[in-house]
Amino acid sequence: MSLRIASKFARRELRGGLRGFRIFLACLALGVAAIAAVGSVRSSIEAGLEREGAALLGGDAEMDFTYRFATEEEQGWMAETAVRLSEIVDFRSMAVVGDGDTAERGLTQIKAVDDAYPLVGSVALEPDIPLEAALADQDGLPGAVMERVLVDRLGISVGDTFRLGTRTFRLTALLAREPDSAAGGFALGPRTIVRTPSLENSTLLAPGTLFSTKYRLKLPENANLAALKREAQTRFKDTGMRWTDARNGAPGISEFVDRLGAFLVLVGLSGLAVGGVGVSSAVRAYMASKTNVIATLRTLGADRATIFQTYFLQIGLLSVLGVGIGVLLGGVAPLVLAPLIEARLPIPAAFALYPAPLLEAVLYGLLTAFLFTLWPLARAEDIRAATLFRDALSAGRKLPALRYLVMTAVALALLLGFAGWFSGSWWLTLWTAGGIAGALLLLTGAAFLIRMLSRRGGRVARGKPQLRWALAAIADPREGAASVVLSLGLGLSVLAAVGQIDGNLRNAITGNLPAVAPSYFFVDIQKDQIDGYTDRLVNDPAVKRIQSAPMLRGIITRINDQPARDVAGDHWVLQGDRGVTYAGPMPENTRLTAGSWWDENYIGPPLISFAAEEAEEMGLNIGDTLTVNILGRDITGKISSFREVDFSTAGIGFILAMNPSALSGAPHSFISTVYAEEDAEAQILRDLSSRYPNITAVRVRDAIDRVADVLSGLAAATSYGAAATLLTGFLVLIGAASAGTNARVYEAAVLKTLGTTRRNILVSFALRSALLGLLAGLVALAAGIAGGWAVSTYIMDTDFTIIWSYALAIICGGILSTLLASLAFAWGPVNSKPARVLRAKE
DSSP: OOHOOOOOHHHHTTTTTTTHHHHHHHHHHHHHHHHHHHHHHHHHHHHHHTHHHHHTTTSSSSEEESSSSHHHHHHHHHHHHHHEEEEEEEEEOOOOOOOSGGOOOEEEEEEOOOTTSSSSSSEEEESSSHHHHHOOOOOTBBEEEEEHHHHHHHTOTTOOOOEEEEEEEEEEEEEETTTGHHHHHHSSEEEEEGGGGTTTTSSSSSSTOEEEEEEEOOOTTTTHHHHHHHHHHHTTTTTTTTEEGGSSSSSHHHHHHHHHHHHHHHHHHHHHHHHHHHHHHHHHHHHHHHHHHHHHHHTTTTEEEEHHHHHHHHHHHHHHHHHHHHHHHHHHHHHHHHHHHHHHHHHOOOOOOOOOHHHHHHHHHHHHHHHHHHHHHGGGGGHHHHGTTSSSGGOOOOOOOOOOHHHHHHHHHHHHHHHHHHHHHHOOOOOOHHHHHHHHHHHHHHHHHHHHHHTTTTTTTTTTTHHHHHHHHHHHHGGGHHHHHHHHHHHHHHHHHHHHHHHHHHOOOOOOOHHSSSSSEEEOOOOOTTTHHHHHTTOOTEEEEEEEEEEEEEEEEEEEEEHHHHHHOOOOGGGOEEEEOSSSSSSSSEEEEEEEEOOOOOOOOOEEEHHHHHHHHHHOOOOOOEEEEEEEEEEOOOOOOOOOOOOOSOOOOOOOEEEEETTTTTEEEEEEEEEEGGGHHHHHHHHHHHTTTTTEEHHHHHHHHHHHHHHHHHHHHHHHHHHHHHHHHHHHHHHHHHHTHHHHHHHHHHHHHTTTTTHHHHHHHHHHHHHHHHHHHHHHHHHHHHHHHHHHIIIOOOOOOOHHHHHHHHHHHHHHHHHHHHHHHTTHHSOOHHHHHHHHHO
């Protein structure tokens, strides 16, 4: 027979409607919709970042310098190149209100601007006044604007005064929005904006203090950004200058959105895999209901190819329908919810229908449908005409023919290939695929084990008829225990892994810190202040320990006289400037892993002690040379030792240290950590900030809270993806419960005939559901813990402990889900009339 005959049979089969395929369509549509929606939101944000690149950056291009202003040569080139130029100084300081013990202090991120700011966009203030007027002198005092959260913390209002360093400012307005906020990255404190000339004599921009300057350029129309970037990097290649332009105005955010989006799509693929279990179960149940039809066709001369093609075309059309519904939902949902999403996003997004993420979702959906429906369809070939007279199918082979195994392998390879290509991370894709495969194998083994134990559980259930009936039903392969355990278990596994990762990451940041972390980081301590600063603390019995070190910032530009990135790639140490210090005697508690420390009075060529772990990652060896650009000057030194640097203690840790004669002549300040009793922290801050108003204090606990807030957002986004996976699993449960309704109706009729009460029957149904849910929850917990351990250990590089609150929630969730799905379909069988059911069975 031909494909034409098969298509005719498929059309006739579809005339019966979608009965039996509602769960099939729902599982497929939900999985595809989740992937399409995540991809669409990611594309919308990327389009918004591209469209508003200049506004986010604050200009068409930016040249960034660390701890210095641009030289005359650099400013001359910028003035020649740009139509307009704006200079911004960015740094942290303390805003102070009042005096003495009653003074209020708050950490703030200061942006000092010139009259040209902003080149692009506008600053929104409350009340609505121009920024120029807000920053102008008010009653002899320079004006300033500040974010509301800091205003509330300091307890002031518009018109009040506060101090930055030694200068007094008047608050003229609240800062509601700044157009270039996204380009600033993560900040430890709320924003304050002042004019740069107002900071004169404030002691905040003294030589060696920690600040950066950003020069925003408004370029002529049709300026060649790529060519200008090459020219600037060539002309100022050894000055530590960093270039950013409007093609990617917020590179950190763009990279973060891309990575988070890729991860959420992979979580969505986990949900699609759960949906695949439901799809496979629906097709298997449908094919079982068509056994007599297929046997009849075989009797009439239909060959195996015609049978397969008939149902392959039918399931294929339904798969296309399900994928189409999912793409429609995933594409439209972000458009409908755009106002809500935009209100929560701190960055622009251009919501529209983007073909790329929708095509990605279509490919994933079709390949998943093909993978999970091929085997049930292939088994239709084993149905013979003799099935009309006896159960010939049950004796058939368990695996399909070799050609179907090859097709399955090819489809799986394509799915993984597309996932790796679209996500941009083969490593993450393979880890995800391995986790899903491992969880599926574990859950399959668990389903087989529970059926085997249920068959042998008669002795345990002796005298407990409800339990005995429940165990007998679980042992019956027609009950669908495998589908329940697989679908629910995989969804719970993803949720369990996310919970364990989130909990352990929070523990890594906050759990151990109270015992080991300092109370404060103090920065911008000048050379002539360090002795008085130290005297104040060493004589305080509440201070347990202080640790101070010279602080400079430098960019590693060359390794062994070769461009650093050519040698060490994109290692994080090379991405921006890093802390650099110097020391004569080897500092206390320093442990060298290789090489030796220089003599205390060494005055020869620069020597370097480098962090051992990072050196190994970058391929560095003792004797290698590093060129570090500090304040626009290149310093080349030889690596003499590697040492352990532990960043997990939240104390001072420098990647790179040099001998004193190499750096002590450069302008610099000191950084210090103070370990003190919590009750004494406030007084220490008051004394030091009053005596040295230029010093900035960063309270470690506040910084940890800021990081925890960011983690909460990440965990919420990931949990939403895991929840979609769980919802798909719940749909599969509903499908399995619905498919087993006829069997439970017959079982209930027989039990009623034998004198069993409705209550006992309902208890039996509940017991089998609870047992399956408990098993699914336990196995999912084991898989989730294993996944969480792998990610925490090998990706996050943190310690791992089981978060038992999440674990208990997963187990309870498994039991509750199966109970709800099963009992929803239990009332019909329990209330059925035995005589009518048994008569119909005859």
